[in-house]
Amino acid sequence: MSYAERNPATPPQSTAVPHPKRRLTRARKGEITRAKIMAAAIEAVGKHGFAGATIARIADGAGVAHGTFYTYFDSRQALLEQMLPDISVELLNHIRDVVLKAPDDPIARERARMEGFLEFLRDTPHLFTMLHEGESHTREGFRRHVELQTDSYLSALQHEARLGHLRFESTNQLHVVCRILMASRDYISAHYCMRDGKVVAPPPHVVDSYMTFVVGGLFKNAGGNPPE
Amino acid sequence: MSYAERNPATPPQSTAVPHPKRRLTRARKGEITRAKIMAAAIEAVGKHGFAGATIARIADGAGVAHGTFYTYFDSRQALLEQMLPDISVELLNHIRDVVLKAPDDPIARERARMEGFLEFLRDTPHLFTMLHEGESHTREGFRRHVELQTDSYLSALQHEARLGHLRFESTNQLHVVCRILMASRDYISAHYCMRDGKVVAPPPHVVDSYMTFVVGGLFKNAGGNPPE
Amino acid sequence: MSYAERNPATPPQSTAVPHPKRRLTRARKGEITRAKIMAAAIEAVGKHGFAGATIARIADGAGVAHGTFYTYFDSRQALLEQMLPDISVELLNHIRDVVLKAPDDPIARERARMEGFLEFLRDTPHLFTMLHEGESHTREGFRRHVELQTDSYLSALQHEARLGHLRFESTNQLHVVCRILMASRDYISAHYCMRDGKVVAPPPHVVDSYMTFVVGGLFKNAGGNPPE
Amino acid sequence: MSYAERNPATPPQSTAVPHPKRRLTRARKGEITRAKIMAAAIEAVGKHGFAGATIARIADGAGVAHGTFYTYFDSRQALLEQMLPDISVELLNHIRDVVLKAPDDPIARERARMEGFLEFLRDTPHLFTMLHEGESHTREGFRRHVELQTDSYLSALQHEARLGHLRFESTNQLHVVCRILMASRDYISAHYCMRDGKVVAPPPHVVDSYMTFVVGGLFKNAGGNPPE
DNA sequence: AATGAATGAGGATTCATTCAT
DNA sequence: TATGAATGAATCCTCATTCAT
Incomplete structure (x- = not known):
């Protein structure tokens, strides 16, 4: 869609x-x-x-x-600045829907966030360009997009932290974690989801590896067993 | 410099x-x-x-x-395309120098990679703009820059993997990890290193949080102890 | 008003x-x-x-x-062309009223014409712009305004001439005189009546000097005594 | 020319x-x-x-x-603003030349100023448009033109005043006189010098009437004999 | 009579690139 | 090789006017 x-x-x-x-x-x-x-x-x-x-x-x-x-x-620029925030809100809605359908488990929720993002990107192919050019061409719109995403992601992480699932607790730390997670989904989608000008699902090992990394880095009592 | x-x-x-x-x-x-x-x-x-x-x-x-x-x-565009790869090589050199001076320890080396990157960014203020606008304005140059960095980072990770330090082994997995690490350093520098138009060192908790995450996510036998 | x-x-x-x-x-x-x-x-x-x-x-x-x-x-231009003639008629009415209240004396009447003009200008601040831009933007409306003013002024001068007060008699001459008087009131108002975007009364010496000039130049038996 | x-x-x-x-x-x-x-x-x-x-x-x-x-x-406007001052300087030069050739007599000099102006206007047909549209379209250039002309005219009048020829002495008064004279030459040229889109010499009675007025209004010991 | 969305012909300005000197 | 004047396509934006509702 x-x-x-x-x-x-x-x-x-x-x-x-x-x-x-x-x-x-x-x-x-x-x-x-x-x-x-x-x-x-x-x-x-x-x-x-x-x-x-x-x-x-x-x-x-x-x-x-x-x-x-x-x-x-009002101007070409005004329209352009509006595009990314608009879509950013829809992305948020989509991810929220996907997370709500996920099993009640912090790791499943994090996977849902990543997969929800990738799904939305597939359904909204032009978002790809916006994400990758937005920073230089619509600085303010991009800033707003990042803010929207960060706020939402941070809330989610704080929720998990309150439930005692995370290895991080302070907001300052969670902020950094938030950057890491958002950065990762952007870079991963940038490199694994574009084939011949079309947005595709990444190979399965990609999200798996991401999850392995995140589970070890972010969640408590999850370490020990390295992936095979 | x-x-x-x-x-x-x-x-x-x-x-x-x-x-x-x-x-x-x-x-x-x-x-x-x-x-x-x-x-x-x-x-x-x-x-x-x-x-x-x-x-x-x-x-x-x-x-x-x-x-x-x-x-x-040949053209304005040709010059622009050249800028980022040129500097990218220098960045690589700088990081290599810093890593060589680091203690012989995989975690210390990873910290050196992050801190070397941040140092170079501080010394090369215009790199900041290039990194953030390069993708849309010099697609090929940016691609080349990413390739250079990825190749180098991947080699480093493969080296650590061969030494048995990592929770990941296959090149495919390391590729994903590589994206996560490069993404993180870019996003972190973007959000913590620019103050009033000048590139500055991030607050200390930033690299610490990053390392906590990475140590848990990437390295073997390193988990268990969550940060206080 | x-x-x-x-x-x-x-x-x-x-x-x-x-x-x-x-x-x-x-x-x-x-x-x-x-x-x-x-x-x-x-x-x-x-x-x-x-x-x-x-x-x-x-x-x-x-x-x-x-x-x-x-x-x-009919068009924007049509409206614009109408503005100046409309106001011009009002200006005429105002001056006529002021002249009627003046002492029965040709010099007093001429002073009344000038002062009536300045008064009206103060009460109709937008007339200022119209007078100064009208010539280029509403050529025909401006022409009509000038015609209205000229006709009226000329009648007044001819009346004075018939009473034997003037040093000029032929209509041709009075025409020229008419231009001089209308020109003077426009230039004088342009240079002495605009302060900080508001129309103000000119310093008293301005109308006095004008009258001195006009009395000497226009009226009979008035010369001889130069102003101190 | x-x-x-x-x-x-x-x-x-x-x-x-x-x-x-x-x-x-x-x-x-x-x-x-x-x-x-x-x-x-x-x-x-x-x-x-x-x-x-x-x-x-x-x-x-x-x-x-x-x-x-x-x-x-720099811009269309910049060019336009420059036109009138440029030509204004030439007008000044022309008038100065004409005045220098005139008989050594204040009245002859004043007539030379008016006739020099009309001559220049004939030789520089486009000046006509500039003078009549300049005020609204090149406000600053027009202001400069007026300043140039006023300064020069005022100097001339002060010179005559020092020689004792004028009925006015104070600079304030001469300023007003200056407006009257410049206004008159503009209005007179506007109404008598344009025939079928071409700038022509006015009928002889025009300058004569102007001079009659000015001689009576401006100069000492000149009145008495009204023109028939 | 009133509305206001739609029109589209302009207009000023920018800038990478060329080329005669 | 260096110069920098000249090029002209391309771009954003304005605004008087029309017309279906």
Whole structure:
């Protein structure tokens, strides 16, 4: 399920129709146009990178005039800055859903976080580009994304710490751990999930090795037995 | 010691002087000009980012005409692509030196790798920008940099593995571990080493936490004792 | 008393009310909207100049949609062209009132014309901008304004001439004199009446010097005594 | 003699030629290009007004690429702001020359100033547009022009005052007089010197009437005899 | 009559690269 | 080899005006 599918410009069905004559209120039409532009922008960034996501390409992709862009966004940069935080929230939601379905076990939860991330990345192929170019092209949006992810990850770790599962306790330490885990999922996805321009699932040993490392590094009473 | 200091455009001394009148052979003069341009480019990237490193700025910074740039480099992009690999090799050298001076102990060596990296970053402030913008602006150069670092790191890990110190053995597994370690040092430096536009040493608990995590996750017979 | 006060969009009282339910006839409502747009336009020109008086600003200022503008005016330019002549007529009325209150003396009347002009300018701050930008941005409106002022001034001069007060008699000559007087009041107001973006009264010596010049240049039997 | 004639892009003769092979040094060629752009800009302003003097028109008129414009001027506005002060200095020079040739008599000198101005205007047709649009489109350049003219006119008046010719003495008074005289020449030229888009000499009675007014208003011992 | 989303023709500016000198 | 003026394609953004609702 891609971003466009999750945020359909054309809603599946509008049950309550006040004016049968006029299906689309003006406001609704505006929403649709806005969504079309956003979708075209994401597409453009995915295909040509942030630098190649020109107003011309975005507007053409959305099927609107260049000027229309500025009805919905203050500037090209403003739109770009918005993309990553928007998707970042969806990523958070997805990971939360996956973690909720995982067995009640700290290690399973951590695996769920990693796998949820990789799943979402597969479903949202353009996120890949955003993650890798965002830092230089939308500094603020990237900062916000990192903040969102860090806050959430940190909460999760603090929860595990309170349950006594972790080898780390202080927030300062957990902060560092948080960086390590987020860094790892980014680097791992960067190197194992892109094949021929398409995002794929990494080979199974990748997440396994990651988990081995993390279980030994992060969790209590988990060491001793090295992986075979 | 910055890049410019390590690669002086004006060599300290030229001992063999064939023509007393003409100290610098034409070739040597060319080398100097080339180095001046490269140094100006690094400076420009550090100060204004890759996007802001225009030919105008680079040439002005090097004290040459715009056209002269093209005597030494095929294109702006070609120069940019070269920067990161060049520095990457130096980084490797620096880390190797630091590791050689470390105690003969796998954990001490890993700490040396992290601290060597952080040291080099402090000495080469413009590397920071390159690392964080390089992926989007000089894809190939960045790829080469990652390759250089990965190859070296992987060798080191394989060495430790052969000595029986690690919980991982297969190259495939070590590859993943390698990503985790490189990712961590990048993310950690990104978040703890930049204060007010200057690269600084991170607070001591940062590397300590990192080492705790890594010792538990990576090394054999090292677990059991969680940090206080 | 500003333009808006002189031309209230909401009339003080509508005595005859045919339909008690509907106070405002449709036509009346239209008039009000039109006046609101005109007032917003004047405000916009005053604050941002003719070039900055965009439809967006005008419509927003008037509290109507952009499209509504075109119900009342053929084009932005058409509105702009109308502004100066409209105000020009009011200026004429004001000066006439002031002159009527002046002593029955040609010199006093001329002083009244100048002072009436300056007074009106103070009360209509946006006129300042219109006068100084009008020539390039609303050529025709400016032409009409100049025509209105010239015709009136010329009539006044001809009246004085018929009474035998002037050193000039032919209409051709009076035409030239008329230019001189109108030019002077414009330049004098431009240079002495604007302080920190606000229109102020000029220092007293300014009108005095003007009158000295004009009395010597224009009026009969007035010379001889130079000012100290 | 137009601006272009006074400032020829191609100099009449370069006597000292260091390199016979290379007539035009690079610097000289630059000067020529700059002059071509400036001339094209003046032409464009004259023909289409400041608002119509687009980079496209200017560059095309000068026979250079759009980008070349920015080799010589920081911005379109910067060029525009420069035009009026440049020409204002030439106007001053012209008037000074004319005054120097006039009979040694304050009234003759004042007539020379007015006639010199009108002459220059005829020779520099585009000045007309600049004078009438400059205030709104190149505020700073216009301010500078007014300053230049005012300073010069004021000096002339102070000179006459010191010789005891004027009915005014204090600088404050002369300032006001100065505005009146400059205003008059502008208004008079605006209304009598433009016929079918061409600048022409005004009918003779115009300057005569002006002089009558000024002689009565400004000069001592000059009144008494009104013109018939 | 009112609305305001959509239009699209411009306009200023940037900058990597070329090439005659 | 060095120069730096010239190039011109490309880009973002503005805004008067239209028109379906």
